Amino acid sequence: MGNPASRAQEGAWAEQLQRLLLAIEASGRAILPSSNDELLQTIVEAAARLFGAAAASIALVNEKQQTLDFKVSTGIGREQVVGMRIPLDQGIAGYVAMTGQPMAISNVQQDPRFVQETAEKTGYVPRSILAMPLLSNDRVIGVIEVLDKINAPSFGMQDMELLGIFARQAAIAIHSSQQYERLGEVLLHGLQDLVNTEGGPEIKEALDRLAERPGEDDRAADLMALADLFKSIYELGEAERKAGLRILAALADYTRSRPRYA
Amino acid sequence: MSDPARPAWSSQFAADALRELPAIGPLGKITRAWAWGGAPPAAGQGVRVAVIDSGIEADHPAVGGRVRGGVIVEYDARTKTQVRFVEDKQPRDMFGHGTACAGIIHSLAPQAELYSVRVLGKDLTGKALQFAGGLRWAIENQMHVINLSLSTSRPEFFGLFHALADEAYFKNVLLVSAVNNIPAPSYPSLYSSVISVAAHEGHDPFTYYYNPEPPVEFGAPGIDVSVAWLNKSTIVSTGNSFAAPHMTGIAALIRGKHPELTPFQVKTVLFACAANTHSTRSRRAGQSRM
Numbered sequence: 001m002g003n004p005a006s007r008a009q010e011g012a013w014a015e016q017l018q019r020l021l022l023a024i025e026a027s028g029r030a031i032l033p034s035s036n037d038e039l040l041q042t043i044v045e046a047a048a049r050l051f052g053a054a055a056a057s058i059a060l061v062n063e064k065q066q067t068l069d070f071k072v073s074t075g076i077g078r079e080q081v082v083g084m085r086i087p088l089d090q091g092i093a094g095y096v097a098m099t100g101q102p103m104a105i106s107n108v109q110q111d112p113r114f115v116q117e118t119a120e121k122t123g124y125v126p127r128s129i130l131a132m133p134l135l136s137n138d139r140v141i142g143v144i145e146v147l148d149k150i151n152a153p154s155f156g157m158q159d160m161e162l163l164g165i166f167a168r169q170a171a172i173a174i175h176s177s178q179q180y181e182r183l184g185e186v187l188l189h190g191l192q193d194l195v196n197t198e199g200g201p202e203i204k205e206a207l208d209r210l211a212e213r214p215g216e217d218d219r220a221a222d223l224m225a226l227a228d229l230f231k232s233i234y235e236l237g238e239a240e241r242k243a244g245l246r247i248l249a250a251l252a253d254y255t256r257s258r259p260r261y262a
Numbered sequence: 263m264s265d266p267a268r269p270a271w272s273s274q275f276a277a278d279a280l281r282e283l284p285a286i287g288p289l290g291k292i293t294r295a296w297a298w299g300g301a302p303p304a305a306g307q308g309v310r311v312a313v314i315d316s317g318i319e320a321d322h323p324a325v326g327g328r329v330r331g332g333v334i335v336e337y338d339a340r341t342k343t344q345v346r347f348v349e350d351k352q353p354r355d356m357f358g359h360g361t362a363c364a365g366i367i368h369s370l371a372p373q374a375e376l377y378s379v380r381v382l383g384k385d386l387t388g389k390a391l392q393f394a395g396g397l398r399w400a401i402e403n404q405m406h407v408i409n410l411s412l413s414t415s416r417p418e419f420f421g422l423f424h425a426l427a428d429e430a431y432f433k434n435v436l437l438v439s440a441v442n443n444i445p446a447p448s449y450p451s452l453y454s455s456v457i458s459v460a461a462h463e464g465h466d467p468f469t470y471y472y473n474p475e476p477p478v479e480f481g482a483p484g485i486d487v488s489v490a491w492l493n494k495s496t497i498v499s500t501g502n503s504f505a506a507p508h509m510t511g512i513a514a515l516i517r518g519k520h521p522e523l524t525p526f527q528v529k530t531v532l533f534a535c536a537a538n539t540h541s542t543r544s545r546r547a548g549q550s551r552m
Contacts, residue, residue, distance in 0.1 A: 089382070095316065101412070101443055102444060103499065105498065135446075160444075165445070167444075
């Protein structure tokens with residue numbers, strides 16, 4: 001059993017984490033995994049309406065697998081498209097992700113071979129496609145596609161420019177949502193580590209108490225500053241994110257490994 | 263047919279916005295007939311054209327068996343330049359985009375030799391370096407014209423691509439570069455030694471316009487263009503990507519007929535023969551080949 005002093009320290013750290021999470025949540029920033037999908041769904045539906053498209057979808061770059069993962073969709077073939085995963089070296093979406101350049105094509109049905117794989121999976125071959133990269137800090141994080149322009153045979157240059165502007169805004173929102181989602185995951189991970197220590201029950205109790213009266217402490221501003229710090233570390237890249245995780249894990253290890261007095 | 267709302271980069275090529283430009287003195291005497299006409303007209307004989315893109319489907323009917331070689335540029339973090347070159351004996355296309363560009367070039371300059379420079383790999387790592395590596399390969403292999411329907415907007419590569427564009431210019435290699443389709447800077451299209459191209463609404467392959475103000479100097483067909491695609495197919499596509507190869511094809515014709523002209527001289531000839539340029543003696547360029 002941990003002594004009262006070390007438990008108090010652990011409790012303080014857990015409190016900080018909890019406050020951080022509560023403060024982020026209270027600030028209205030999205031940290032829950034479901035919120036990112038909701039955001040994507042909102043974006044894809046808005047895109048379909050704005051560009052007069054029969055269907056639309058968003059695929060995000062999966063850096064580990066080097067694939068494009070279709071996250072959300074609206075319109076024809078919706079159920080089949082969501083969850084689809086294509087290699088980055090294939091298809092219109094692959095080209096757009098690879099080059100960071102949009103592409104508009106039409107008369108697709110003249111030769112369905114070029115979208116064969118997708119068509120086989122979804123049973124839907126669009127007549128026209130406009131695919132736009134989602135760029136965050138000059139990096140492609142995904143592709144948004146609008147399919148089958150209603151009332152016109154193809155998407156034009158004007159659609160391309162407007163979808164470009166729309167996609168820029170969407171990419172900012174998606175990127176920032178992803179950062180907070182990841183931040184939330186890391187903090188929850190750290191918090192879980194702490195709760196699983198010997199002083200777990202006491203920490204849980206402390207957290208419960210805190211949850212009942214959040215925001216009383218004037219350290220909230222410090223915690224928000226800490227949250228922003230985490231965010232900026234996250235935005236630096238994968239290596240920095242990993243480093244951030246390691247630091248949190250090391251801190252949790254440290255609290256566990258300190259000498260205990262019976 | 264014309265859409266009143268046009269994207270910023272091609273608005274200067276819209277019919278109501280086009281400026282009539284004077285070609286003063288002897289410049290006004292440069293005609294299309296001189297530049298690439300004649301009996302028979304120029305066809306790009308002896309001109310090497312590199313297409314830096316997703317590859318070229320060498321047996322696609324649209325390229326008429328004119329693919330003479332190819333290279334695959336792969337990312338390799340272990341090498342000094344972080345790329346390695348693999349000879350591509352029977353070039354293929356990963357996406358269709360490179361074949362689309364090559365088909366347009368071949369339709370304008372049927373005798374030109376095409377070289378497939380594939381710079382897209384299986385992943386996103388190092389793609390700007392592959393692109394730069396492909397450009398370097400094309401310069402070192404003495405291509406006469408290089409078609410770049412790709413670009414990068416990443417500021418950290420400004421210097422690298424600028425150095426390559428300068429190297430090309432002084433080695434007598436002409437770069438033709440599509441402007442990015444989204445409003446963002448794109449390199450190398452912004453450099454002055456390059457022929458930068460955006461799409462206009464017309465469909466006549468020889469009708470192109472000159473614009474003296476940045477960010478883009480030439481306008482060529484690029485909207486709803488019928489282009490070659492994978493597996494010997496054809497699709498209709500839109501983008502500045504397809505405007506650039508029109509200018510590449512015309513530049514190949516000029517370089518084939520007048521091999522002594524340097525890149526800046528070719529650009530001057532292109533200016534003098536643009537559809538919105540006229541001599542001070544009021545010759546107006548036609549809408550057709552001659």
